[in-house]
Amino acid sequence: MKAGSNLEKILEAGKFAVTSEIGPPKSANANVIRKKCGMLKGFVDAANITDNQTAIVRLSSIAAANILLQEGIEPVAQMTVRDRNRIAIQSDLLGAAALGVKNVLCLSGDHQVFGNHPQSKNVFDIDSMQLIRMLKDMRDEKKFECGDEMDVEPRLFLGAAANPFADPFEFRVDRLAKKIDAGVDFIQTQGIYDVPRFEKWLNEANDRGLTEKVYILGGVIPLKSAGAAKYIKNKVAGMMVPDEVIDRMKNASDAKQEGIKIAIETIEQLKNMKGVHGVHVMAIEWEEKVPEIVKESGLLPRPTA
């Protein structure tokens, strides 16, 4: 065991994992998080806490992760390299580990031009690849990035993102291989709508033996409307939504229900794919739908690790 987290145990046991995501509030209101915990508890193995997602200031991911621990949900603290240099990242994650956080997701982070402080200075001292390696070395070698040693290491199960829908497509499996080389333990992918493209990526990863070296959790984001689908397709960099999906959403009498249905169908497909070890259901500001999706996908009850 690298960190002994619930998520790690479930994956190690070869069970199909379910994670979800909680976006902290744009305020100091802890109750928002507690309420969302109430919705997800018992339905997921762990929940990600976003780190100032889309570069909009929100309650800190590590502080929110601590609230999750109090509420009995295992957190996956997201950590971007956009806002912190290597000093701050190492310090914050020592703190997170001390609080009992056992999973971290290493990200580049959306560029700050998207957020509510586009005038801010970005950091990008290290990139997400280097973040993975740095945390692995802290955990496995008890070494800081500079090489100094520590006595109590942060035992963290290390995650990263992969986006099979970004370009250059041919590099995407190479990039996965690099992340494995850097020391990643699990991957959560970008939301999957274009299943064939995902499979193409996955097959190559399978062929190269990569899916035996890392756990892959397929990303699923339920759509709320045809408009949302179009927006994601046209406006969100690095996401793809095929026209069939948009049409299904357009023609549905109850678009929201259709969105849930598509999500469930996608999970069904993912469950049967070689190399997929779980799903990551991202329903930001729609967390109340996660139980239904998990249940209808036949993923209940969640195993106790």
Place this chain on the structure above:
Amino acid sequence: MEADEATSTSEVPEEFRPRIVAYCCNYCAYAAADLAGSMRLSYPPDVKVIRLPCSGKVEISYLLKALEEGADGVMVAGCMEGDCHFMEGNFRAKRKVRHAKRLLEEIGFDSQRLEMFNLSSAMAGRFAEIILEMTERIKKLGPTPLRKGVKD
């Protein structure tokens, strides 16, 4: 027709006769001015024509200089678009005039006192008409605010 109109305006009472500097391309506007002269087309007389080898040769600083020294209006006249003797000099001139207008607006100076025109060497009537048009425009704007203290 054009000439008639031009004649009648030049007879307007003389309380304000706009002084206009016209930077003219040798191949079109300057030749047209010449032709207008030999055809005895009349146009307002207070125009100082400055010959350039090409309208594209005009510098923004020349345009500003003319205004600064007390011109009521400044114009650049180049060949019809597509007919420049030097391929695209008139487009350069157009960009320069457009930019000079922005520079004038920036310091709160009415950019209508500056304009670009296009014509060919055969358009003597059009030349007279352009001068008239510019004169009328400047008359509406009144004398330049910069002439205080400038010797005529």
Place this chain on the structure above:
Amino acid sequence: MIVGDRKPMDEILEMLEPYENILILGCGTCVTVCLSGGEREAAILAGQLRIWGKKEGKNLNIMEHTIQRQCEKEWVDEMRGHVEKADVVLSLACGVGVQLVAEMYEEKAIYPGLNTTFMGYPVVHGTWLENCRGCGNCVLAHTGGVCPITRCAKSLLNGPCGGSQDGKCEISKDTECAWQVIYERLKKKDQLDWMNSYQPPRDWSTAGDGGPRKSVKIEEVID
């Protein structure tokens, strides 16, 4: 070259407000080529200020002068006569030039007329692209001659982030994804190895994060 843009007129007028004898000082090198601070631009700005002054009824004496380089002492020293006639110098050089002029004429008011923006080259006439941040440890040998430090919005070293799509950067459809360009170049040259292997964190101390940098050519230093 070093690229700059003229400062907004309001800011220039505010800086020059207390003065009557004004020298607009052009620089004949980078900012001439990038059309922001050479002789021509000095003449234009001087023309604008003269028109403005007359319009406002001020008695301004606007002088213009352009030297070959404001970033070298010899040139800056030579123009002493011009500087002495002025109460204020508005330098149209990059920030380097302004600083040297300010250092050599400490008693004078020396102000910047440009915002110095970046180092780059023109991609098409009239448009410049930032290419180098002078990071002090060049990686171009490995990246097909495309700088990821400067041209990737996140200065990534291990390949494109998840926001790269259709050759564009996630920050804007008008911005190329540097890593897409790097990938294509390296592929053509059959040199993808570097990109496919893990690149460790950089030492940014050479990039200015270690404090102001100095370059000493020991063989040239006269002791």
